[in-house]
Amino acid sequence: MFQMILRLLVTFLWLILISQSKLDSCEQWIKQLGDLDFFTEAQIRMVCMHQKEWVKDRDEEAGKKFLEVTTDNQLKYLRHVEQCTRENCVREARRKKRAPTKSIRKEIRMMSPAELRNLGIAMNGLKNRQIDNITAWDLHTLVHYPDSAPGAHWGPAFLPWHREFLRQFEIALQTEVPSVTLPYWDSTLDQGLPEEADSVLWTDELLGNGNGYVKTGPFANWDTNVLMPLSQIPVKKLYRSTGGREQDRLMTPKDANWIITRQNFSQLTFCHDKTFESMHGLSHVWVGGFMYVIRVSPNDPTFYMHHAFIDNLWEKFRQNSQTREEREEQWATKNCNSNHGFDVQMKPFTIQNRDGLSNQYTDEWYEYQPVRHCTIEDATCDSNFYWCDMKTWRCRSRVVYGGNCTGYEGTQICYNSVCSQGKCVVPPRVRSATKSRIEDGNLSFKEKVWAKTVLLDENGKGIEDDLSRIVITDLVTNQTQIVFHSGETVFPEIPGTVYLSLPKPRAGKMSRVSLEARDQFGRYCQAQCMNSTSERYQVCQPFLNISLNSEISSPVSFTHSMSSRTFLNLDLSVHPRQMHPEMPYIVFVCSRKLVTSAMIKQAAEVVRAPTSTENYVFFRVAVFREESSNYQIEVSPYSDVGPIFSSSIEKAASAFDPNIVYVQAPNPELHKEGVRVRVSILSNNNRVQCQVKCTEKDGSMHQCDGDVDLHSDSTLSQEDVFTSDPHSLPVLGWNMKGHPSFWRHKMPFLSFHC
Ligand SMILES: *[C@@H]1O[C@H](CO)[C@@H](O)[C@H](O)[C@H]1NC(C)=O
Ligand SMILES: *[C@@H]1O[C@H](CO)[C@@H](O)[C@H](O)[C@H]1NC(C)=O
Numbered sequence: 001m002f003q004m005i006l007r008l009l010v011t012f013l014w015l016i017l018i019s020q021s022k023l024d025s026c027e028q029w030i031k032q033l034g035d036l037d038f039f040t041e042a043q044i045r046m047v048c049m050h051q052k053e054w055v056k057d058r059d060e061e062a063g064k065k066f067l068e069v070t071t072d073n074q075l076k077y078l079r080h081v082e083q084c085t086r087e088n089c090v091r092e093a094r095r096k097k098r099a100p101t102k103s104i105r106k107e108i109r110m111m112s113p114a115e116l117r118n119l120g121i122a123m124n125g126l127k128n129r130q131i132d133n134i135t136a137w138d139l140h141t142l143v144h145y146p147d148s149a150p151g152a153h154w155g156p157a158f159l160p161w162h163r164e165f166l167r168q169f170e171i172a173l174q175t176e177v178p179s180v181t182l183p184y185w186d187s188t189l190d191q192g193l194p195e196e197a198d199s200v201l202w203t204d205e206l207l208g209n210g211n212g213y214v215k216t217g218p219f220a221n222w223d224t225n226v227l228m229p230l231s232q233i234p235v236k237k238l239y240r241s242t243g244g245r246e247q248d249r250l251m252t253p254k255d256a257n258w259i260i261t262r263q264n265f266s267q268l269t270f271c272h273d274k275t276f277e278s279m280h281g282l283s284h285v286w287v288g289g290f291m292y293v294i295r296v297s298p299n300d301p302t303f304y305m306h307h308a309f310i311d312n313l314w315e316k317f318r319q320n321s322q323t324r325e326e327r328e329e330q331w332a333t334k335n336c337n338s339n340h341g342f343d344v345q346m347k348p349f350t351i352q353n354r355d356g357l358s359n360q361y362t363d364e365w366y367e368y369q370p371v372r373h374c375t376i377e378d379a380t381c382d383s384n385f386y387w388c389d390m391k392t393w394r395c396r397s398r399v400v401y402g403g404n405c406t407g408y409e410g411t412q413i414c415y416n417s418v419c420s421q422g423k424c425v426v427p428p429r430v431r432s433a434t435k436s437r438i439e440d441g442n443l444s445f446k447e448k449v450w451a452k453t454v455l456l457d458e459n460g461k462g463i464e465d466d467l468s469r470i471v472i473t474d475l476v477t478n479q480t481q482i483v484f485h486s487g488e489t490v491f492p493e494i495p496g497t498v499y500l501s502l503p504k505p506r507a508g509k510m511s512r513v514s515l516e517a518r519d520q521f522g523r524y525c526q527a528q529c530m531n532s533t534s535e536r537y538q539v540c541q542p543f544l545n546i547s548l549n550s551e552i553s554s555p556v557s558f559t560h561s562m563s564s565r566t567f568l569n570l571d572l573s574v575h576p577r578q579m580h581p582e583m584p585y586i587v588f589v590c591s592r593k594l595v596t597s598a599m600i601k602q603a604a605e606v607v608r609a610p611t612s613t614e615n616y617v618f619f620r621v622a623v624f625r626e627e628s629s630n631y632q633i634e635v636s637p638y639s640d641v642g643p644i645f646s647s648s649i650e651k652a653a654s655a656f657d658p659n660i661v662y663v664q665a666p667n668p669e670l671h672k673e674g675v676r677v678r679v680s681i682l683s684n685n686n687r688v689q690c691q692v693k694c695t696e697k698d699g700s701m702h703q704c705d706g707d708v709d710l711h712s713d714s715t716l717s718q719e720d721v722f723t724s725d726p727h728s729l730p731v732l733g734w735n736m737k738g739h740p741s742f743w744r745h746k747m748p749f750l751s752f753h754c
């Protein structure tokens with residue numbers, strides 16, 4: 001036994017030692033070789049972690065031999081794009097017998113609307129083109145896997161490999177739409193914005209939303225070739241989490257300048273100096289989702305635009321620091337490993353690494369159109385997505401309507417809006433025009449039920465704005481309806497509550513809807529659903545199935561009653577002071593960044609019932625009696641705290657359950673000592689001898705005399721269930737959390753059998 005413990009201890013210490021030494025060697029490495037100035041420790045660790053993962057993948061998957069499992073058609077396609085140039089493969093150029101022109105690669109924000117549209121068409125073309133059992137897009141992604149491309153990363157072949165990879169991809173795009181060229185994403189334009197994820201880049205007009213599932217823009221709802229690695233949830237759709245973590249960082253103008261001004265090729269390669277490849281990696285990490293994991297990152301179109309920028313910087317270095325000859329001949333003196341040699345095959349392509357240095361790429365095939373920065377003489381920029389920052393005389397990306405522009409008031413930073421008090425906003429006139437435009441075409445489901453959801457902002461606070469909204473699409477009839485936030489929240493609603501109008505499920509049938517939520521600025525809100533296993537909110541697809549059968553229904557609380565909907569997700573079978581609304585099953589987070597499950601739950605936890613100041617409360621008494629009886633019920637307080645309540649039972653009974661009678665008593669919140677009342681049943685002013693039973697909180701029943709204590713302290717209150725809100729009477733005593741088939745009713749403290 002002792003020996004075993006000792007052995008465990010030794011193993012444990014040894015593990016600590018090696019993990020420590022690995023970490024140290026990683027940091028040591030970078031400290032020695034890199035310009036530490038550029039990275040924080042967390043960033044260095046991030047790079048090391050990614051390198052380790054990739055090398056592990058490369059070695060573990062080396063046996064898979066990618067090219068051997070591809071089918072003949074797939075191989076033919078890949079060989080074809082490799083052998084293609086714009087001259088011999090892009091049909092239109094040949095047909096029109098024009099001299100093949102170079103592709104002009106522009107910053108994505110400099111593309112015209114028509115160019116953007118064509119890019120979307122070409123990319124979707126590749127995504128939809130099946131080659132045997134895989135799409136052309138996914139085939140390009142597989143080329144980037146470490147087992148097929150062991151020399152694509154962490155060494156001198158990194159730059160030439162990706163140059164060739166992009167060239168082939170651009171050719172593939174041009175086979176779809178001949179005029180298309182690959183844009184680049186100059187991330188230095190986004191870097192340093194008050195909130196980088198608020199850049200106009202991540203909107204419907206450009207790359208689509210960055211907060212979770214990509215649901216807007218040209219790549220909305222794209223399938224990916226694999227499940228997203230490292231994810232807790234099974235995600236096989238395009239997914240991002242832009243700017244999501246502390247250590248994330250985009251490239252700075254200083255980074256770009258450092259790259260361009262190196263003196264030789266070695267200095268840009270990982271075995272000599274980790275700086276350039278690490279900078280590149282941190283932008284991947286910043287985008288998150290599929291981009292986070294090198295292997296699968298070409299699933300996101302952002303990959304190609306980011307790499308075009310890296311290639312652009314490399315080309316600037318070539319032009320700036322190398323002669324024509326050096327560009328084709330200079331290689332790193334250290335190669336890291338055999339995949340990175342000068343004369344080694346650039347797997348899985350048939351060319352060699354050295355071929356990727358050819359001047360032909362930018363002489364004949366493509367060139368980069370630079371971003372023109374603004375000057376004192378000409379304070380303009382070349383795109384409506386840019387603005388001129390006169391502090392630095394640089395053109396920078398605009399910030400989306402609703403985004404954070406703190407510190408830039410009075411500038412042109414906001415896209416289609418103005419910067420006021422740190423936020424990009426529009427004048428009220430424009431706002432109200434927006435509202436009536438959205439409301440146009442609003443339909444209403446004929447027969448519906450109501451459910452609740454909540455819209456939250458970047459701080460996890462409910463959005464209290466009557467322009468925030470949800471488009472509900474009935475997936476059976478394709479009918480849509482828009483619902484808005486009512487503009488005012490009253491307890492027990494959680495701030496930001498929106499009522500979902502859902503097509504009513506019929507017996508044995510299921511209603512199915514999809515939801516698209518937008519905040520008051522029109523920004524896409526990502527759905528998060530409660531995972532009952534982990535008890536956490538997680539990003540989810542915004543679909544609901546509604547059925548009377550809880551087994552096939554989404555676990556949503558719903559009701560057909562307009563007056564009861566306020567009380568959905570609430571337990572009304574507890575003392576009013578213990579009444580806390582529960583976050584609905586599905587909520588929407590309208591932030592450019594993902595928020596945590598804890599933040600979402602917090603939004604409900606802070607909701608407290610206001611202390612009631614009404615003179616009276618209502619509570620329930622069960623009265624089982626002959627149907628024909630014409631009884632009265634009377635509630636008389638013991639001390640002098642209020643008048644006697646008296647009513648005909650018929651009148652006071654619940655519309656749904658004639659045995660439940662609502663009666664009135666002085667509000668215990670106003671009486672420190674509590675309120676004791678005696679309840680009696682009368683017939684023609686004579687007391688009726690009924691059997692009286694009391695149900696304790698533990699469910700036990702005993703004979704009693706009709707007295708009941710109501711108290712503001714639950715432990716002193718015999719009857720816990722009371723309210724001063726007459727609207728809640730129909731649902732008083734019900735626990736309305738979860739699917740309606742799970743709702744339970746609590747017996748009143750007093751029951752009379754007459
Ligand atoms: C396509 O089919 C091949 C051969 O049957 C198989 O090895 C491969 O895993 C399949 N790929 C996908 C993405 O289904
Ligand atoms: C806006 O950005 C500034 C600077 O990054 C930050 O301090 C501030 O908290 C942000 N405001 C909001 C509302 O997120």
Ligand SMILES: *[C@@H]1O[C@H](CO)[C@@H](O)[C@H](O)[C@H]1NC(C)=O
Pocket residue numbers: 263264266267333
């Ligand atoms: C590259 O330039 C650096 C800085 O001038 C120099 O120290 C290094 O020796 C050069 N490497 C090669 C391979 O020329």
Ligand SMILES: *[C@@H]1O[C@H](CO)[C@@H](O)[C@H](O)[C@H]1NC(C)=O
Pocket residue numbers: 439442443444482483484
């Ligand atoms: C949408 O239309 C329905 C029925 O016409 C109406 O009840 C509802 O209030 C409308 N919603 C909005 C937000 O205008």
Ligand SMILES: *[C@@H]1O[C@H](CO)[C@@H](O)[C@H](O)[C@H]1NC(C)=O
Pocket residue numbers: 476477478
């Ligand atoms: C709803 O739209 C989908 C896709 O647009 C279509 O396939 C389906 O037939 C439509 N259903 C109805 C009932 O119109």
Ligand SMILES: *[C@@H]1O[C@H](CO)[C@@H](O)[C@H](O)[C@H]1NC(C)=O
Pocket residue numbers: 232233234531532533534
């Ligand atoms: C819920 O969470 C558990 C544990 O984290 C996970 O295994 C499961 O896949 C999640 N469920 C869904 C529907 O994502």
Ligand SMILES: *[C@@H]1O[C@H](CO)[C@@H](O)[C@H](O)[C@H]1NC(C)=O
Pocket residue numbers: 512543544545553554
């Ligand atoms: C809704 O039901 C459909 C059909 O049964 C099923 O494919 C889908 O996964 C369900 N969706 C949800 C969110 O439960």
